[in-house]
Amino acid sequence: MSTYDFCVIGGGIVGVATAHHLLTERPGARVLILEKEKALAAHQTGHNSGVIHSGIYYPPESLKARLCRAGAEWTKEFAAANDIPFEVCGKLLVATDADEYERMLALYERSITNGVKVELIDEAELKRREPNVKGVGALWVPGTGIIDYRKVTATLARQAQELGAEIRTGATVDAVIETDSAVTFSGPWGSAKANQLIVCAGLQADRMARMSGITTNFRIIPFRGEYYRLPANRTGIVNTLIYPVPDPALPFLGVHLSPTIDGDLTVGPNAVLGLAREGYPKGSVNLRDARETLSFKGFHKVAASHLKTGMREMRNSLFKRGYLAECRRYCPELTAKDLLPHRAGIRAQAVLADGTLVHDFLIETTPRTLHVLNAPSPAATSAMPIAEHLVSLL
Structure with missing residues (x-):
């Protein structure tokens, strides 16, 4: 059985940044990254609007506020140093x-x-x-900008490998056993052991926590963020990112117009309940995911508290004209034919049993494991400061 100093479960940008920072701080450490998909950045990292957030929205002194400000500067500096295209468009x-x-x-x-x-x-x-x-x-x-976080993740992964990290993709973990001396983890690929385990599992964070023996009072509720893109001849309709003023009661920022670093202009996302944590095509249903969400009392309380908003989001998901109306409130030039299909994203939102939506980053530890339980937007922007924070807790 292979033995490592550290294992990071999750090959999104936060997990890869954590492995990178570990090897920067502790040269020569034996570090393993495990990702269950065939490629890194397959979920939240690769399905967002690519915005470098500024930190304007978050409560002062929250982890989100502090780490987003630092992360925005780090992201720009890292991109410039590594020839990753980005633009500070405001x-x-x-x-x-x-x-x-x-x-x-x-x-x-x-x-x-x-x-x-x-x-x-x-x-x-x-x-x-x-x-x-x-x-x-x-x-x-x-100071707000745009970038492709998949390229940031790929560069971090390459550098981590140059520093000695081992990366295994297609490596699902289905058992974790922690003892006083080590953590053993295994899956269809085999098993390994590490002195410490860092779990950055995103949409599977609650399940990985329970697998590790942590008693949780929350569940990850998947919210689909559905996007459209504008045709090429309409990408000049705005000059910069255009956002609505968000509802402070919700963790979502509303439907916005987002130029991308590839030259597209996207519209979205909305926020509708997902019945599959990793099902991106419209209408995706995973019976286990749906059952866990719909049987969770915290979800029932969220649904009751935000019934009007939820119904509006579902209606707009089903009928393009409703979605269009959200956009036309601040950009009346848009028409239904401007809204072309685009890939969806899924936000991993932690919800407590009492129906509270967890707004800040949430981290839980045991003697030999560290779990990132809630890290939605702006986690991509904040990835390296989150990594530094995690390593400081080890």
């Missing part, structure tokens, strides 16, 4: 009515507290900058 958060304007002002105050550079602009200035966007005012966040 972002406009657009208020379309008086209520949103008040929420926007609260975000402005929070951004100042969080140390994020922003500018408050009026309706006339918004119109000058974005002739096709309608609003009563906006926040300009100049």
Whole structure:
């Protein structure tokens, strides 16, 4: 049986960044990365809008606020140093009515507290900058950018291998046994042992925690984020990222217009309940996933608390015109024929048994294991600061 100093389960950007940082801090350590898919970055890392977030939204001194600010700078510096294409295009958060304007002002105050550079602009200035966007005012966040996080993950993985990491793909883990002296883990590929285990399992985080003997009071609820893309002749309809003012009661940022580093312009995502944690085609159902979600009392409480929002999201998922109406609130130039199919993403959202949506990053430890239990957006932006934080806890 092979023995390692550290094993990282999960080949998304957070897991790969953690292995990379381990070997940077502890040269010569024996590090193994296990990923159950055939390729790295197969789930949340490879199915997001590719935004380098600024940290404007998050409660001051939360892990998200602190790590996102640091992560945005790291991401840009790492990309520049490794010839990974990125662009600091900035972002406009657009208020379309008086209520949103008040929420926007609260975000402005929070951004100042969080140390994020922003500018408050009026309706006339918004119109000058974005002739096709309608609003009563906006926040300009100049530090927001776009990138392909799959390329960041691939570069981190290559560098980690050069530092001595071993990466195994197609390696599902179905048993974890922790003793006083080591952690043994196994799957169809065989078994191995490590002094310490770091689990960055994303959509499978709760199951991996229970497999490791951790008593959990939450469940990962998958929310599908469905996107459209605009035809090539419409990609110039906006000049930068255009976001609505988010609802502070929800962890989702709303349907936004996002230029991508590949030259596309995407619209989305919405947020609808997923019945398969890793089923990206529309209508995907996994019976185990659906049963665990629908039988969880925390989900029942979330559904009851956000029934109106949930029904609207489901309606917009089924009918393109409803989805279009969300976009037309701030970009009335869009038409139904502009919305072309695009790949979906799935957000791993931790929900407590009392129905509380976990907003911040959530980490749990045992003497020899460390579990990242909740790391949705902006985890990709924050990947290396998260990694540094995890390594500091070992």
